[in-house]
Amino acid sequence: MAALRSSLFIALAISGTVLSATPAGAIKIILRRDSSFTTTANGARALYSIRKAANYWNTILSGSDNMQNINIAVSFEKLSSGSAAITYNNYTSASTRAVYQALAANAATALDASAVASLVPLSAAGGLNVIRPVGSDGTLSGSGMKNPVEGVVDNNNSLNNTYLYTGTAGLKALGFDIGNNTIDSTIKFSSSSFTFDYDPSNNISYRLDFTAVALHEFGHALGFESSTDPYDSIVSPNPALFGYQGESLDDYQVTRVFDLFRRDAISPDQIQLTPGEDAIFSIDGATVFEGNDFAAETPTGTFNGDGYQASHWKLQSSGFGCAVSKQIGVLAPASEYCKMGAVTANDLAAFDAMGYNLDFDILQNRDYLFTTADVFRLDGLAAVPEPTTWAMMILGFGFIGGAMRARTRERNVRFAA
Numbered sequence: 001m002a003a004l005r006s007s008l009f010i011a012l013a014i015s016g017t018v019l020s021a022t023p024a025g026a027i028k029i030i031l032r033r034d035s036s037f038t039t040t041a042n043g044a045r046a047l048y049s050i051r052k053a054a055n056y057w058n059t060i061l062s063g064s065d066n067m068q069n070i071n072i073a074v075s076f077e078k079l080s081s082g083s084a085a086i087t088y089n090n091y092t093s094a095s096t097r098a099v100y101q102a103l104a105a106n107a108a109t110a111l112d113a114s115a116v117a118s119l120v121p122l123s124a125a126g127g128l129n130v131i132r133p134v135g136s137d138g139t140l141s142g143s144g145m146k147n148p149v150e151g152v153v154d155n156n157n158s159l160n161n162t163y164l165y166t167g168t169a170g171l172k173a174l175g176f177d178i179g180n181n182t183i184d185s186t187i188k189f190s191s192s193s194f195t196f197d198y199d200p201s202n203n204i205s206y207r208l209d210f211t212a213v214a215l216h217e218f219g220h221a222l223g224f225e226s227s228t229d230p231y232d233s234i235v236s237p238n239p240a241l242f243g244y245q246g247e248s249l250d251d252y253q254v255t256r257v258f259d260l261f262r263r264d265a266i267s268p269d270q271i272q273l274t275p276g277e278d279a280i281f282s283i284d285g286a287t288v289f290e291g292n293d294f295a296a297e298t299p300t301g302t303f304n305g306d307g308y309q310a311s312h313w314k315l316q317s318s319g320f321g322c323a324v325s326k327q328i329g330v331l332a333p334a335s336e337y338c339k340m341g342a343v344t345a346n347d348l349a350a351f352d353a354m355g356y357n358l359d360f361d362i363l364q365n366r367d368y369l370f371t372t373a374d375v376f377r378l379d380g381l382a383a384v385p386e387p388t389t390w391a392m393m394i395l396g397f398g399f400i401g402g403a404m405r406a407r408t409r410e411r412n413v414r415f416a417a
Contacts, residue, residue, distance in 0.1 A: 025067040027173065027356070029054040029218070031384045032073040032183065040191045045198040046076050046210060047384070050189070053214035054382030056375045057222065060348065061356040064106055064175030072169075072221055073186040084194055084213050087220045088186040089167040093253045094176060097126035099164050099260075102174035108357045111283055115353040118285035119260060120271055127161035130154050130255065130271040131264060133231050141248050145234045149304045151274030158250035165253035170223030174355040185221035189213070195337075200372035204338045211372040212341020215330045219347065220311065223354050224331050226262055227254040228310035232275035232301035257354045262298060262310075275301035275310070281346070283353050291345025291366045294328040308333040313346060327369070342371040 031054055037043035054072070079086060104116050120129050131151045135142020140154050154161065168176075169184040178184070189210075197207035231254070233239070255273065264270045265278035268286050272279040280288040281296035289296040294316055299308035308315060312333040329347040345368040352358055362368065 025065050026062045027058055027067060027070055027222075029058050029070045029072055029382050031382050032071055033384050034073070034075045036076045036191070040076050042191065042196070042198065043076050046189060046191070046196075047074075048381070049198045049211045050074055050214045051381040051384060052375055052378070053211050053218055053372075055378060055380045056215065056343070056370070057218055058382060059378055059380070060343075060358065060370075061173075061222070061351055062359070063173035063356055064102075066175065068172045068178060068180040068182075070169045070172060070185075070222070071181065071183045072218070073183050075186075075188050076191045077188060078192045079188060079190040082193065084190045084208070085217045086188045087217045089169075089221060089225070090182065090184050091165055092168055092171065092178070093163045093165055094171060095126060096128045096162055096164055096255075097122060098176075099166075099171075099174065099257060102176070103260075103355055106174055106355050106357070109352055110361050110363050111349060111352045112357070114363075115261060115283045118283060120269070120285075123155065123157055123161075125157040125162065127155060127157035128164075128255065128260075128271070130161070130259075130273050131277070132160075132254075132273040133235075133249070133275065135248060141250050143248055145231065145249065147235045149231075149235055149275050151272070151277055153270075154250075156250065160250055160252055160254050163253040164255050164257060165227070166256045167221065167223050167225070169221055170257050170354055170356075173223075187217045187221060189217075199376065200340055201376040203373075204340050206338045208337055209335065209339065209341045209372055211375060212330060212335060215341060215343060215372065215375070219331050219351075222351065222356070223257055224347075224350060225256050225258060225311040226273070226298065227256050227259050228262070228273050228275055228279070228298075228301055230254060231273060232303050232305065232310065235275070236303040258311075258350065261350070261353050265297070275304035277305075279310070281350060281353075283349065289346065289349050291349060291362075292326050292328065292369055293367075294326070294344075294346060296328070296346045296349070299333060340371050340373060342369050343375075344369050 037047040107116050132154050133145045133149050134152050136144040136146050138146055140156055168178045172178050195207045196210040197204045198210050200209055200211050261281055262279050263282040264272035265280050268282045279298045283289055297314035299310050299312055299314050300306045301310055313328045313331050315333050316328045327342050329344040330341055331347055345362050345366045348362050
């Protein structure tokens, strides 16, 4: 087999060996902070909120029995105008067949049973069947991407069919041997540009809910993302920034684990990765999942779609004002000042499908809504080793990176890049 080509967005090459197939272990997010939290105004309050947000995910999600630690580096600094946080994930390749096997082995809930049964069948060669953009010449093997974007069925067993390219945190949940000390994500939180409320336990007082921002960014770090975004970036106002115009997309691993459940809105038995095409989150390959009275639809792309990154829920109106109201989920692409954030059944169903597990049946709790005030009431805080302890650990680790996910805020607080 030909050597693996570079994947869309650089990442450190890591082993894809599966460690365990027994679901049981609670996830353990360990925060690797730098000195910015002690040298910047509101740094201590921000870190406490971040630790509370990470503690929520540690409390609610579990993974494979021998799941390795999820290590997330965090900082609190001045970011470019309009960015409340930026997440960089560490990516690696895993064969599509191995991910399918891990999803089946790690299944523990009623939702898992449905999700695994609905996986699009692989070819004899282990290739995934997807709808994705064609090359600039109108063929699957053509270089770059056709403009305007045009989607076709891709089932030719090339590299983008037989391998997934996904964040290491999600693979750890499935039992892959990534490394217990590997940094899985880096999140930079803004210390300026916005008036944040760092303590939602006494409501959000005409400010932006910082804990909701942290919950959201951790969601991306844990694997809530779609390859529709890198495809969308190639045909953008500034495609040279992203490169790949002269490359065949067949030669790159692109698809994320979440994409296995990102289905075409008209034909949910098909995976839809084309920017501009309507897509839904489905756990049965037939219908859209619906939690908290919102259909779990996804955006269609920043440049060639509805203006929002596909790695979110589709923007839905949830009412205005400061009262906690029904929300599609904390992975929505926008929020409002004085609106309290909340994790919903849509969010948890997505992580359950991707290989994490819950200790309750989300299918019987579709009205689940856990606000950031609830998050603050939970006992515990995510671990934060001293910076000197982990700086030595990552020495020589190399490039930690991947797709930059910047969430911008206007006064009505749009979260898209």
